[in-house]
Amino acid sequence: MLADQSPWVEAFGLAHPMLLHAPLGLLPALALFEFGPLLLRREPQRGAVQALAVLNGIAGALAMASGLVLGGSHRGELVTEHKIGGIVLGGLCLLVMVLSFRSGRLPLRLALLGAFGTMFYTGHKGGEITHGKELENALRRLFGASEPTTDGARPPKPLQPAATDTATTNGATAAAAATDFATLAQPVLERVCVSCHNPDKRKGELLLTTREGIEKGGENGAVVVAGKPDESLLVTRCELPADHDDHMPPKDKKQPTAEEIAALRRWVLAGAKF
Numbered sequence: 001m002l003a004d005q006s007p008w009v010e011a012f013g014l015a016h017p018m019l020l021h022a023p024l025g026l027l028p029a030l031a032l033f034e035f036g037p038l039l040l041r042r043e044p045q046r047g048a049v050q051a052l053a054v055l056n057g058i059a060g061a062l063a064m065a066s067g068l069v070l071g072g073s074h075r076g077e078l079v080t081e082h083k084i085g086g087i088v089l090g091g092l093c094l095l096v097m098v099l100s101f102r103s104g105r106l107p108l109r110l111a112l113l114g115a116f117g118t119m120f121y122t123g124h125k126g127g128e129i130t131h132g133k134e135l136e137n138a139l140r141r142l143f144g145a146s147e148p149t150t151d152g153a154r155p156p157k158p159l160q161p162a163a164t165d166t167a168t169t170n171g172a173t174a175a176a177a178a179t180d181f182a183t184l185a186q187p188v189l190e191r192v193c194v195s196c197h198n199p200d201k202r203k204g205e206l207l208l209t210t211r212e213g214i215e216k217g218g219e220n221g222a223v224v225v226a227g228k229p230d231e232s233l234l235v236t237r238c239e240l241p242a243d244h245d246d247h248m249p250p251k252d253k254k255q256p257t258a259e260e261i262a263a264l265r266r267w268v269l270a271g272a273k274f
């Protein structure tokens, strides 16, 4: 956001997560009114479609404009993808509005289908900005695929002697065979940390979604000291008592399991390799 932005403009930008829900409801309603009657071999009610299309055009334009204000100076792949999707979607909502007043139905229907598809893409990218890739990772776990690695599949490295600790569950035992980031640390960070430490939020100035971010650390400097988990904030702040002010994640939020903290510890102990 721009520093000299008026409070009105700023509030408009911050209203984006609320405003975007209007087209999210109106678009399916519009599709239902346009395509529903076809199933019953009737003509769509033009008046209803036009009224919804006007509301949706306005709502779409507001959602897009507020998003551009909110995301103004943010960079990063996800934000850019979401932004492009939002601009296309806002444009399609306006196009649907204009086309609903023309007599030919085909252009309207094509634009409506386009808007519908774009809505899913844009909504999904927006969700990833606020919630991280939780959905993608859950699906990967569900279908047995491994988490994506940064440099393709690497053969598991033998465990260093000092790192044989409390691995008891199946998952932790399997992970004990490897010492790399993608196997040990990344799944934990993605499950419980990146919702706050991502390009869009960066709580404590700390980015946990990229190697550069993790190596750079947060507002108080490095969070990982290779080989020394007890000096690595990434580990120690999770191990603090839950009611300690510095405990991570904050106490009312989703917490890592003991195995997950052990996995972070093991990754740092083994040299914090990526």
Ligand code: HEC
Pocket: 189, 192, 193, 194, 195, 196, 197, 203, 204, 205, 206, 217, 218, 219, 220, 221, 223, 233, 234, 235, 237, 238, 245, 246, 248, 249, 250, 253, 256
């Ligand atoms: C609900 C949001 C939230 C979640 C989830 C979260 N954090 Fe944080 N984190 C914060 C906030 C806010 C700060 C800055 C204030 C502070 O230092 O306590 C912070 C700061 C930190 C810092 C200190 C950075 C510095 O240089 O001062 C570390 C390390 C950290 N978090 C690690 C983690 C880890 C590891 C996880 C996952 C196990 C995690 N956080 C999950 C909100 C979160």
